[in-house]
Amino acid sequence: MHDPTIGFIGAGNMAGAIIDGMLASGFPADRIWICDRNEDKRQAFDHKGLHATADNATLIRACDIVVLAVKPQALKSVVEPLASEFKARNPLVVSVAAGVTAESIDRWIGGGFAIVRTMPNTPALVMTGSTGLYANARVSDGEKGAVESIFSGIGTAVWVDREDDLHAVTAASGSAPAYFFRFMEAMQKAAEAQGLDAATASALIAQTALGAAKMVQETGESPAELRRKVCSPKGTTEQAILSFERDDIDAVVARAMEACHHRSIELSKALAD
Ligand SMILES: NC(=O)C1=CN([C@@H]2O[C@H](COP(=O)(O)OP(=O)(O)OC[C@H]3O[C@@H](n4cnc5c(N)ncnc54)[C@H](OP(=O)(O)O)[C@@H]3O)[C@@H](O)[C@H]2O)C=CC1
Numbered sequence: 215m216h217d218p219t220i221g222f223i224g225a226g227n228m229a230g231a232i233i234d235g236m237l238a239s240g241f242p243a244d245r246i247w248i249c250d251r252n253e254d255k256r257q258a259f260d261h262k263g264l265h266a267t268a269d270n271a272t273l274i275r276a277c278d279i280v281v282l283a284v285k286p287q288a289l290k291s292v293v294e295p296l297a298s299e300f301k302a303r304n305p306l307v308v309s310v311a312a313g314v315t316a317e318s319i320d321r322w323i324g325g326g327f328a329i330v331r332t333m334p335n336t337p338a339l340v341m342t343g344s345t346g347l348y349a350n351a352r353v354s355d356g357e358k359g360a361v362e363s364i365f366s367g368i369g370t371a372v373w374v375d376r377e378d379d380l381h382a383v384t385a386a387s388g389s390a391p392a393y394f395f396r397f398m399e400a401m402q403k404a405a406e407a408q409g410l411d412a413a414t415a416s417a418l419i420a421q422t423a424l425g426a427a428k429m430v431q432e433t434g435e436s437p438a439e440l441r442r443k444v445c446s447p448k449g450t451t452e453q454a455i456l457s458f459e460r461d462d463i464d465a466v467v468a469r470a471m472e473a474c475h476h477r478s479i480e481l482s483k484a485l486a487d
């Protein structure tokens with residue numbers, strides 16, 4: 215696909231993060247369309263130089279790639295009435311919706327479509343997103359390349375061969391920014407309780423999170439090795455890590471990720487019809 219025009223049905227948190235990342239990576243604004251039912255969101259994207267419409271059919275007619283970015287529970291009712299438009303335009307369909315299978319989407323819009331299911335995450339906004347991608351059998355190599363270049367332009371993009379693996383991708387990266395934010399919220403409360411002012415605590419914690427992630431990516435050392443290098447024998451860090459171990463941090467995290475994985479499977483079953 216050469217210089218495709220791409221349209222987002224639903225311009226909320228996730229589409230907004232992807233679009234802002236695409237703009238920052240140099241994707242031309244005039245090749246991006248959004249459709250949202252909220253006037254304020256349409257205006258915000260219009261001001262960035264995108265095409266903004268309240269009519270999904272207009273977007274489909276204009277776009278080579280149509281990204282479905284409404285809530286999973288809303289997806290069927292949004293796309294089913296658009297089946298004739300999808301048939302006439304035959305775009306590459308890309309979904310970011312958690313849980314909803316490619317087969318369900320294909321059936322709702324009339325059947326026979328090339329569909330890429332993705333599981334992105336919101337750090338796409340700052341071009342450090344992580345996206346899992348799955349293509350159904352109708353997606354050509356050229357189409358795969360076009361989608362991959364969009365998502366790799368805003369972070370890391372990884373293909374999975376089995377659609378079911380997207381449940382695990384959701385638990386490992388799609389939902390995972392929220393885990394780290396929650397951990398940082400807890401650290402912020404504790405640091406303030408120990409006497410730091412809010413701004414100082416927030417600056418130190420955010421920079422530490424960034425530094426830790428960069429060390430894992432750039433040193434080639436495992437998180438366990440890097441952790442050991444911070445823990446001086448009989449020092450301060452050791453006491454914090456021992457406290458986590460007493461609270462069975464592995465089990466706490468495993469339960470949370472299992473709950474996320476389970477919900478993704480539950481959604482795919484509940485929304486299949
Ligand atoms: N947020 C995240 O971190 C991630 C989200 N996802 C997936 O992304 C999808 C979107 O999530 P998110 O961005 O958080 O949700 P949002 O609610 O922020 O965005 C969806 C947008 O679509 C609008 N919308 C609803 N119906 C229509 C319609 N008929 N036509 C046009 N626009 C419509 C909504 O309007 P209104 O608000 O009025 O309903 C809203 O502005 C979901 O399927 C989710 O599973 C995937 C990975 C990560």
Ligand SMILES: O=C(O)[C@@H]1CCC=N1
Pocket residue numbers: 312384388389
């Ligand atoms: O919470 C959700 O369902 C969406 C999908 C992954 C991240 N946010």
